[in-house]
Amino acid sequence: MRILLITPPTLVEGKEYGEVFKSFMSEPIGLEMLAAMVAGENEVEILDLSCEPDLDLHEKLDHYKPDLVGVTCMGMRIVYNARKVLKAVKAYDNNIITMVGGIPVSLVPEEFNREYIDLLAIGEGEITFKELVQALNQRNGYKTIKGLAYRENGRLVFTPSRPLIENLDSLPLPRRDLIDKYMTFYRDRLFQLPNHSFYTSRGCPYRCGFCSVNKFYGRAIRYQSPERFIDELSASNAEVILLVDDNFLNNPERAEKIADMIKERGLERKYIGLSSRSNNIIKAESILKKWRGLTDELGVCIGLEGISDDWLKKLKKGSTVEMNNRAIDILHENDIHISGSFIVDPDCGTEHFDALARYVKEKDISLPFFYSFIPSPDDPLYKDRVCNTDWRYYDGWNIVVKPALPIEDYKKGLEKLWNLTKARALKLMMKVKSKFDNKEPVRAETKGHYF
Numbered sequence: 001m002r003i004l005l006i007t008p009p010t011l012v013e014g015k016e017y018g019e020v021f022k023s024f025m026s027e028p029i030g031l032e033m034l035a036a037m038v039a040g041e042n043e044v045e046i047l048d049l050s051c052e053p054d055l056d057l058h059e060k061l062d063h064y065k066p067d068l069v070g071v072t073c074m075g076m077r078i079v080y081n082a083r084k085v086l087k088a089v090k091a092y093d094n095n096i097i098t099m100v101g102g103i104p105v106s107l108v109p110e111e112f113n114r115e116y117i118d119l120l121a122i123g124e125g126e127i128t129f130k131e132l133v134q135a136l137n138q139r140n141g142y143k144t145i146k147g148l149a150y151r152e153n154g155r156l157v158f159t160p161s162r163p164l165i166e167n168l169d170s171l172p173l174p175r176r177d178l179i180d181k182y183m184t185f186y187r188d189r190l191f192q193l194p195n196h197s198f199y200t201s202r203g204c205p206y207r208c209g210f211c212s213v214n215k216f217y218g219r220a221i222r223y224q225s226p227e228r229f230i231d232e233l234s235a236s237n238a239e240v241i242l243l244v245d246d247n248f249l250n251n252p253e254r255a256e257k258i259a260d261m262i263k264e265r266g267l268e269r270k271y272i273g274l275s276s277r278s279n280n281i282i283k284a285e286s287i288l289k290k291w292r293g294l295t296d297e298l299g300v301c302i303g304l305e306g307i308s309d310d311w312l313k314k315l316k317k318g319s320t321v322e323m324n325n326r327a328i329d330i331l332h333e334n335d336i337h338i339s340g341s342f343i344v345d346p347d348c349g350t351e352h353f354d355a356l357a358r359y360v361k362e363k364d365i366s367l368p369f370f371y372s373f374i375p376s377p378d379d380p381l382y383k384d385r386v387c388n389t390d391w392r393y394y395d396g397w398n399i400v401v402k403p404a405l406p407i408e409d410y411k412k413g414l415e416k417l418w419n420l421t422k423a424r425a426l427k428l429m430m431k432v433k434s435k436f437d438n439k440e441p442v443r444a445e446t447k448g449h450y451f
């Protein structure tokens with residue numbers, strides 16, 4: 001069977017702030033995992049339309065002649081783009097089986113109940129995809145395969161749910177060979193060096209109300225063993241590695257073992273980025289020095305979310321401003337740069353924007369990100385104030401919940417904060433520039449919003 005796996009374009013047509021996504025390109029690990037699951041008798045290709053937005057899809061389909069096209073939809077904001085690609089494929093040839101997967105597909109499946117979409121993957125995709133392709137190859141039916149939804153008389157029919165994969169080590173390595181052609185695009189924002197992303201654990205045990213991860217994976221966290229991660233890392237030559245786990249430091253003992261193994265095997269990199277909650281940074285304080293020693297520059301992303309305990313409580317964040325402050329101090333003590341994100345309270349007054357800017361400067365947060373509030377499908381917070389139901393606006397930069405301030409004032413406040421982001425990003429870039437004597441020319445496409 002010939003399979004074409006597609007990432008839809010990340011830029012949303014004519015959208016304000018769209019430029020920012022040019023600086024956010026990284027590899028589609030989900031698709032690489034699916035490709036690895038069906039290696040062997042099948043022909044698989046990955047097409048990343050965020051890197052090739054002007055590609056002629058018909059020409060590609062003419063040339064590749066796929067039997068099955070699988071599209072990934074990573075966020076609500078690209079629901080329309082994902083559908084557009086699927087519609088074009090079906091219009092090209094009605095016999096091509098069209099399929100879509102990703103977190104939004106599981107959270108709002110009705111959005112994908114369209115005549116041009118044959119199958120939806122609900123939940124984790126690897127085993128479902130493997131069983132589906134096997135069934136199609138053997139000309140068997142797929143209606144008993146777990147983790148699918150298909151259309152019948154215009155309605156979605158769901159097969160039994162797909163259990164979470166118990167042992168992540170049982171999965172093959174992602175097919176990075178299929179994305180080598182895009183490595184000039186997959187550059188990090190600061191150093192413009194090629195990067196690989198690693199997703200070494202799945203899920204998160206916390207229950208922040210706004211977050212989709214705990215809804216998709218449940219509140220369990222599953223880990224790859226350090227050995228499995230090291231195998232994957234050894235196969236990667238990227239100078240920049242991003243550990244895109246939602247909560248990498250949740251298990252400090254495992255994180256320490258991984259650090260020791262990277263050192264023992266000489267797998268250090270120029271830059272390492274990882275994400276963690278502030279309470280886990282505090283828990284992992286004693287091992288951060290080891291991580292710092294593995295790289296020229298270490299960056300940690302924290303979801304700080306706010307500067308008042310009341311707001312953090314409203315978000316069900318499960319952390320406090322005191323914890324955030326302590327985590328920030330620990331990172332500074334270890335010479336680790338901080339990327340901190342905030343969700344700006346729709347009920348704030350104009351003074352709040354200044355207070356956020358002051359906090360960021362005082363705490364020396366190198367890369368602050370400020371998002372407007374987006375309600376999660378199953379969380380009641382601000383549901384009654386949704387003023388925009390067009391998914392294209394669900395990017396955190398546009399406003400979908402009516403603020404207490406006049407909308408223009410709230411927008412201005414956000415824009416001012418984003419100017420601070422640009423200024424601080426530039427400062428960080430200057431600081432680290434000397435460490436990264438990157439002779440490679442920077443592609444215009446990846447230059448992005450900040451610089």
Ligand code: B12
Pocket residue numbers: 010024025026027028029030031033034069070071072073074075076077078099100101102103104121123124125126129197199203210211212213244245246371394395396397
């Ligand atoms: C890495 C990452 C990024 C990377 C992009 C990586 C990439 N090119 O794919 C960067 C930094 C660029 C990024 C940007 C953004 N991200 Co992001 N990101 C993630 C993160 C941390 C990991 C994604 C990942 O690689 N997962 C690992 C793979 C294995 O899982 P997967 O992609 O879901 O695929 C599996 C299944 O979903 C399914 N599947 C997926 N596609 C398909 C297709 C088929 C055919 C089948 C059968 C199955 C299938 O099978 C796969 C294997 O199990 C997730 C959180 C998370 N836990 O997933 C957030 C997450 C996806 N991001 C999110 C957001 C909000 C954004 C931004 C909008 C943030 C912002 N305001 O800038 C932007 C938008 C980007 C965009 N494309 O529009 C939200 C999405 C929420 C939502 N409901 O919309 C998430 C869930 C984070 C969160 N805590 O809420 N992100």
Ligand code: SF4
Pocket residue numbers: 204205206207208211212213214246247277303
């Ligand atoms: S800690 Fe992060 S990943 Fe976990 S539920 Fe909260 S926001 Fe989501």
